Amino acid sequence: MEPLPTVQLGMLGGSIGFALRMAQDASFRAFAQRAGSAGLKPGRFAALMVIGQNPGITSSVLGRAIGRDKSTLTPLIRDLQRAGLVDRRRSTADRRSAHLALTPAGEAVLAELVECARAHERRLDEIASGAKPELVRLLKRIAEELGG
Amino acid sequence: MEPLPTVQLGMLGGSIGFALRMAQDASFRAFAQRAGSAGLKPGRFAALMVIGQNPGITSSVLGRAIGRDKSTLTPLIRDLQRAGLVDRRRSTADRRSAHLALTPAGEAVLAELVECARAHERRLDEIASGAKPELVRLLKRIAEELGG
DNA sequence: TATTGTTATACTCTATAACTATA
DNA sequence: TATAGTTATAGAGTATAACAATA
Numbered sequence: 001m002e003p004l005p006t007v008q009l010g011m012l013g014g015s016i017g018f019a020l021r022m023a024q025d026a027s028f029r030a031f032a033q034r035a036g037s038a039g040l041k042p043g044r045f046a047a048l049m050v051i052g053q054n055p056g057i058t059s060s061v062l063g064r065a066i067g068r069d070k071s072t073l074t075p076l077i078r079d080l081q082r083a084g085l086v087d088r089r090r091s092t093a094d095r096r097s098a099h100l101a102l103t104p105a106g107e108a109v110l111a112e113l114v115e116c117a118r119a120h121e122r123r124l125d126e127i128a129s130g131a132k133p134e135l136v137r138l139l140k141r142i143a144e145e146l147g148g
Numbered sequence: 149m150e151p152l153p154t155v156q157l158g159m160l161g162g163s164i165g166f167a168l169r170m171a172q173d174a175s176f177r178a179f180a181q182r183a184g185s186a187g188l189k190p191g192r193f194a195a196l197m198v199i200g201q202n203p204g205i206t207s208s209v210l211g212r213a214i215g216r217d218k219s220t221l222t223p224l225i226r227d228l229q230r231a232g233l234v235d236r237r238r239s240t241a242d243r244r245s246a247h248l249a250l251t252p253a254g255e256a257v258l259a260e261l262v263e264c265a266r267a268h269e270r271r272l273d274e275i276a277s278g279a280k281p282e283l284v285r286l287l288k289r290i291a292e293e294l295g296g
Numbered sequence: 297t298a299t300t301g302t303t304a305t306a307c308t309c310t311a312t313a314a315c316t317a318t319a
Numbered sequence: 320t321a322t323a324g325t326t327a328t329a330g331a332g333t334a335t336a337a338c339a340a341t342a
Contacts, residue, residue, distance in 0.1 A: 007213040008201040019287035024172035026294035033256035053156040096300040108261040124164040146174035244323040
């Protein structure tokens with residue numbers, strides 16, 4: 001075996017931004033691998049979860065909660081609906097908007113994904129060992145302060 | 149003003165994975181905004197930095213360092229070269245590979261980006277306040293342990 | 297006038313697989 | 320056989336802007 005070459009990272013080495021990127025990348029890939037066997041794209045998980053937790057939520061409120069533009073949600077929700085996981089019904093109060101909820105099939109898929117997420121999260125907890133609350137607090141603060 | 153609706157996040161609320169995603173997203177956008185004025189896509193920054201720090205590095209070693217497949221680097225490096233920022237020359241020792249280095253223009257652009265990155269990093273440091281070393285340590289550990 | 301949601305469109309980032317040329 | 324790099328191709332994810340319906 002050749003030894004791996006040593007690479008200098010310069011200011012990236014001690015940078016929160018770069019470490020954040022590498023950690024998120026690794027975490028996302030690991031979760032995608034688990035979730036792939038549950039047959040749903042990992043990007044859909046957050047949406048499914050938030051709909052499940054907030055039956056009747058509208059698309060724009062969902063978008064704000066997960067930080068995505070409304071135009072991003074249209075095809076996402078269409079796919080979930082086509083897959084029979086999400087139910088949409090036009091609001092009677094405000095006829096521009098529609099209320100979202102999980103179908104029984106959606107609940108089942110969400111339950112599966114929650115299992116994957118729990119396993120993934122357990123792994124992350126192990127890695128963070130005792131520092132989890134601190135870590136989550138810091139990450140949320142970064143998202144809030146930079147997110148606007 | 150309407151009050152913002154309260155949205156339940158379920159298990160996402162306390163999840164490292166979700167917090168990581170939201171924080172990275174916010175950090176990336178904030179940096180992209182700064183870097184945009186320097187006229188280079190933010191995804192190029194890490195590559196430029198690592199080439200600058202490791203003159204003569206090859207594309208595959210670079211890929212391993214920043215966690216990207218070699219096929220991802222081909223067009224990236226081609227663009228940097230076309231923009232006159234990177235110099236490529238075929239290795240005489242191993243004629244399959246090529247050595248990369250920054251041109252003077254590349255050094256100049258990197259210097260500008262480093263300034264953006266420093267400003268961005270200062271902002272992140274403020275947010276993390278005293279916890280920066282701990283935060284970086286945890287993030288690196290996540291990347292390492294999950295990255296395999 | 298402002299907002300909900302859709303559409304059209306385009307951009308960025310990324311990977312897999314098949315390939316060439318070297319080793 | 321194995322590795323460095325290229326190409327062709329595809330897919331996921333995202334956003335901006337213009338629009339229709341409704342508020």
